[in-house]
Amino acid sequence: MTKENGRFVTFEGCDGCGKSTQLKLLSEYLQQEQIEHIFTREPGGGKISEAIREILLSGKNAEMGDECEALLYAASRAQHIKDRVQPALREGKLVVCDRYVDSSFAYQAFARGLGFSFIEKINAFALEKFLPDVTIFFDLSPREAFARKKGADADDRLEQAGLAFHERVYEGYLSLCEKYPERIVKIDARRSIEEIAKEVLSVLKARGCF
Numbered sequence: 001m002t003k004e005n006g007r008f009v010t011f012e013g014c015d016g017c018g019k020s021t022q023l024k025l026l027s028e029y030l031q032q033e034q035i036e037h038i039f040t041r042e043p044g045g046g047k048i049s050e051a052i053r054e055i056l057l058s059g060k061n062a063e064m065g066d067e068c069e070a071l072l073y074a075a076s077r078a079q080h081i082k083d084r085v086q087p088a089l090r091e092g093k094l095v096v097c098d099r100y101v102d103s104s105f106a107y108q109a110f111a112r113g114l115g116f117s118f119i120e121k122i123n124a125f126a127l128e129k130f131l132p133d134v135t136i137f138f139d140l141s142p143r144e145a146f147a148r149k150k151g152a153d154a155d156d157r158l159e160q161a162g163l164a165f166h167e168r169v170y171e172g173y174l175s176l177c178e179k180y181p182e183r184i185v186k187i188d189a190r191r192s193i194e195e196i197a198k199e200v201l202s203v204l205k206a207r208g209c210f
Contacts (some may be wrong), residue, residue, distance in 0.1 A: 077104075
């Protein structure tokens with residue numbers, strides 16, 4: 001739980017799982033219900049964090065080392081918390097973030113093979129003070145996700161990592177779901193957009209997010 005007054009929700013899943021669509025639908029609902037909130041994303045969410053995002057995701061940086069990648073994600077996250085997450089939570093707002101620390105565990109600890117302990121140490125600030133109240137994992141395998149989005153983005157360094165890499169990411173997410181069942185809620189992302197959106201709202205209401 002966070003040490004602030006607001007509520008912190010994160011969305012996770014493999015590339016192409018439908019997170020963006022569900023974020024848009026949730027935003028429309030929150031605006032309609034006049035619930036104070038902000039939407040943000042990782043890597044990114046602020047000037048410095050967005051600059052780090054460009055470095056991380058650029059297809060021109062294919063030679064980036066795995067440790068450098070993990071440390072850049074952690075640095076972007078620390079700045080993002082300072083710029084966006086903490087101020088909004090202090091104001092009592094609902095914060096909804098597209099990806100957060102679980103992405104670092106899935107992509108860098110599991111898929112890159114850097115190990116849980118290393119990722120945990122470099123993200124200690126986020127994990128100790130700004131752990132999400134609830135994380136929704138959109139469960140869709142990489143094979144299904146890439147078929148849905150008709151392949152990987154040629155300009156996205158991580159999407160170009162190959163199917164085997166993304167299958168390890170998926171396995172990492174499933175391991176996290178087992179490790180943190182009290183925080184991570186797994187939602188079947190193979191269903192219709194409407195069915196998924198309905199379950200998202202149900203989960204967030206049940207967890208007291210609004």
